[in-house]
Amino acid sequence: xxxxxxxxxxxxxxxxxxxxxxxxxxxxxxxxxxxxxxxxxxxxxxxxxxxxxxxxxxxxxxxxxxxxxxxxxxxxxxxxxxxxxxxxxxxxxxxxxxxxxxxxxxxxxxxxxxxxxxxxxxxxxxxxxxxxxxxxxxxxxxxxxxxxxxxxxxxxxxxxxxxxxxxxxxxxxxxxxxxxxxxxxxxxxxxxxxxxxxxxxxxxxxxxxxxxxxxxxxxxxxxxxxxxxxxxxxxxxxxxxxxxxxxxxxxxxxxxxxxxxxxxxxxxxxxxxxxxxxxxxxxxxxxxxxxxxxxxxxxxxxxxxxxxxxxxxxxxxxxxxxxxxxxxxxxxxxxxxxxxxxxxxxxxxxxxxxxxxxxxxxx
Amino acid sequence: xxxxxxxxxxxxxxxxxxxxxxxxxxxxxxxxxxxxxxxxxxxxxxxxxxxxxxxxxxxxxxxxxxxxxxxxxxxxxxxxxxxxxxxxxxxxxxxxxxxxxxxxxxxxxxxxxxxxxxxxxxxxxxxxxxxxxxxxxxxxxxxxxxxxxxxxxxxxxxxxxxxxxxxxxxxxxxxxxxxxxxxxxxxxxxxxxxxxxxxxxxxxxxxxxxxxxxxxxxxxxx
Amino acid sequence: xxxxxxxxxxxxxxxxxxxxxxxxxxxxxxxxxxxxxxxxxxxxxxxxxxxxxxxxxxxxxxxxxxxxxxxxxxxxxxxxxxxxxxxxxxxxxxxxxxxxxxxxxxxxxxxxxxxxxxxxxxxxxxxxxxxxxxxxxxxxxxxxxxxxxxxxxxxxxxxxxxxxxxxxxxxxxxxxxxxxxxxxxxxxxxxxxxxxxxxxxxxxxxxxxxxxxx
Numbered sequence: 001x002x003x004x005x006x007x008x009x010x011x012x013x014x015x016x017x018x019x020x021x022x023x024x025x026x027x028x029x030x031x032x033x034x035x036x037x038x039x040x041x042x043x044x045x046x047x048x049x050x051x052x053x054x055x056x057x058x059x060x061x062x063x064x065x066x067x068x069x070x071x072x073x074x075x076x077x078x079x080x081x082x083x084x085x086x087x088x089x090x091x092x093x094x095x096x097x098x099x100x101x102x103x104x105x106x107x108x109x110x111x112x113x114x115x116x117x118x119x120x121x122x123x124x125x126x127x128x129x130x131x132x133x134x135x136x137x138x139x140x141x142x143x144x145x146x147x148x149x150x151x152x153x154x155x156x157x158x159x160x161x162x163x164x165x166x167x168x169x170x171x172x173x174x175x176x177x178x179x180x181x182x183x184x185x186x187x188x189x190x191x192x193x194x195x196x197x198x199x200x201x202x203x204x205x206x207x208x209x210x211x212x213x214x215x216x217x218x219x220x221x222x223x224x225x226x227x228x229x230x231x232x233x234x235x236x237x238x239x240x241x242x243x244x245x246x247x248x249x250x251x252x253x254x255x256x257x258x259x260x261x262x263x264x265x266x267x268x269x270x271x272x273x274x275x276x277x278x279x280x281x282x283x284x285x286x287x288x289x290x291x292x293x294x295x296x297x298x299x300x301x302x303x304x305x306x307x308x309x310x311x312x313x314x315x316x317x318x319x320x321x322x323x324x325x326x327x328x329x330x331x332x333x334x335x336x337x338x339x340x341x342x343x344x345x346x347x348x349x350x351x352x353x354x355x356x357x358x359x360x361x362x363x
Numbered sequence: 364x365x366x367x368x369x370x371x372x373x374x375x376x377x378x379x380x381x382x383x384x385x386x387x388x389x390x391x392x393x394x395x396x397x398x399x400x401x402x403x404x405x406x407x408x409x410x411x412x413x414x415x416x417x418x419x420x421x422x423x424x425x426x427x428x429x430x431x432x433x434x435x436x437x438x439x440x441x442x443x444x445x446x447x448x449x450x451x452x453x454x455x456x457x458x459x460x461x462x463x464x465x466x467x468x469x470x471x472x473x474x475x476x477x478x479x480x481x482x483x484x485x486x487x488x489x490x491x492x493x494x495x496x497x498x499x500x501x502x503x504x505x506x507x508x509x510x511x512x513x514x515x516x517x518x519x520x521x522x523x524x525x526x527x528x529x530x531x532x533x534x535x536x537x538x539x540x541x542x543x544x545x546x547x548x549x550x551x552x553x554x555x556x557x558x559x560x561x562x563x564x565x566x567x568x569x570x571x572x573x574x575x576x577x578x579x580x581x582x583x584x585x
Numbered sequence: 586x587x588x589x590x591x592x593x594x595x596x597x598x599x600x601x602x603x604x605x606x607x608x609x610x611x612x613x614x615x616x617x618x619x620x621x622x623x624x625x626x627x628x629x630x631x632x633x634x635x636x637x638x639x640x641x642x643x644x645x646x647x648x649x650x651x652x653x654x655x656x657x658x659x660x661x662x663x664x665x666x667x668x669x670x671x672x673x674x675x676x677x678x679x680x681x682x683x684x685x686x687x688x689x690x691x692x693x694x695x696x697x698x699x700x701x702x703x704x705x706x707x708x709x710x711x712x713x714x715x716x717x718x719x720x721x722x723x724x725x726x727x728x729x730x731x732x733x734x735x736x737x738x739x740x741x742x743x744x745x746x747x748x749x750x751x752x753x754x755x756x757x758x759x760x761x762x763x764x765x766x767x768x769x770x771x772x773x774x775x776x777x778x779x780x781x782x783x784x785x786x787x788x789x790x791x792x793x794x795x796x797x798x799x
Contacts, residue, residue, distance in 0.1 A: 316692055448619070
């Protein structure tokens, strides 16, 4: 195998040199540290094991693909596989069994990324794609939420990872409790009143700090904002997508909840529950699967916000962020095409602009 | 007529689903189990045989200007008759495939072969072509159905005795009974993925064969 | 003769028009023949399908009439469309009743079939059609789980009103892991069926029997 020849032909994006990709991946990982650390603190050892398993199996899947494609193994070091596994882990229920972690990471890397041609070529965000595939395939483990501070010991944690959860915990029914989103949806379907539900269940302080049920990295709004602020400060992401996404969602929630508060959830509930903040800062802003122009990014963010609101309010699944972002991912090539900037000296269609003599224009 | 080549084309090289990429609508829609795939395959095979022979038999009287409407009318009739026959005499299968049998009429492979082969060839080659193409389509349907069924339900050929009669109950196998089912495999996305992987496997095999052939040629030259 | 020859010329529009009409006539005849050959059998088989579905909850030895022929339509606010009440008779007396109801599930409308003894005891319940989430709530199907058989033998007399709910709502019936709405809807539908059956019996005391045996 001639490694130098193979290394010379690299996949796009060609605009970044290797250290550039490294720096981005490193910064995103740093931004993920607070939410991940808090998730492990809240949900204990099983969450830590699940997180490590996701990263290891993402790396293993990447290595398998590189070996099959006869690409150099040094590409493992670009950090993209680690980041995909990490991102997947924070979207999963913290006590997911091992087959969810391993199967999801393998799906993300092999089907979500490498089949499209590897880094930079994928249409959908690999981690979110895997999360949806898991949700559809294994609906029970993917909607089983651990309650905070149960602190199982190592033996119990390994049992949980093996999928033997209900036999260990004294009150299994407490574990299968729904998140606020799922719970409020069920209440509304049963003909409940939204204001009544919120006053008895929803608590802004819990949502800010994160002591609640949810995916491993989505519970704390403050820490998600902290990570987002770090990415903005390091100029890894720009404000366009997060602000337009959250803004659209907020405006829609404001209008509907002001007119019919007993049917529609208010702004705070929409912004603080589920994975909206994590989605807006870490998933919607993925370079590969979001538009390149500023205008395109604003359209993309608004589309995500609209879809999230629509699916949450009228859809069949309680969680909407992943579906909304994936749907807009599929429109990204179209948005890029429509918002293509005009090349100097050419019109929007790309035709050369003919020089028109000055005297004929005066009319 | 080179019959071995005709069958090699139908079953592998120029397979309806994997070579020509035709008839994907019924393929993706019904293959939630190997049994459903087999049923759809047999129904398509029956329609192909009926239309190819009929059209070849009357090819002398069809004028080229109006051939399209005439062919469409004949194919639609063949499909409708098959639909009624399956409903009346294979009712259990009809309950599984009911909706999709009428859709065979939109199966472009059938019209394609009526137009490009049967309307230009004598009856015997047209019949052979129908059998080759139909069998080729059937095995792909069964293969995609089997992949999805094993992953999504942990069984293989479940309910085969409903389709083929109680004599085939031995076909019904349970592969996994305890492991969690991967539901996405029997939902629509699973159809696309299973077909995609099958096409990859076919192309890999073709590539291996080509490489070996080239190596053989090089050796012969030495 | 030359005239006939030109008509048989494939390029002649008259020939083409004739070809089209003749082929339409032939296929019409073929379709008529096919219809006549299969239609009686298809109607019989479809009737048999309905009886087979009914047979899942109502054993065939319980009746000697055709329950599909004696149907009543009952409406209720809790249903998406009026329920069909079918009467099974043995030797003229009502031996059982079957109700087909459509209620709202989580994913869409859900059709149930409930068979009840004249005294109000449930013989069996089946979910005939539903759009609930696969893997999560489809345990209401008898093919996936025997959960639906918990209703066998229950009646308004032996189960008090407050117990007609899932365990999460302090009732008698199990919900599924991760799905409460679907079983809740099924329990409510079965309860509705029992109430409808009781009220129908009360308003038709001996009524239909007298109608059929004047």
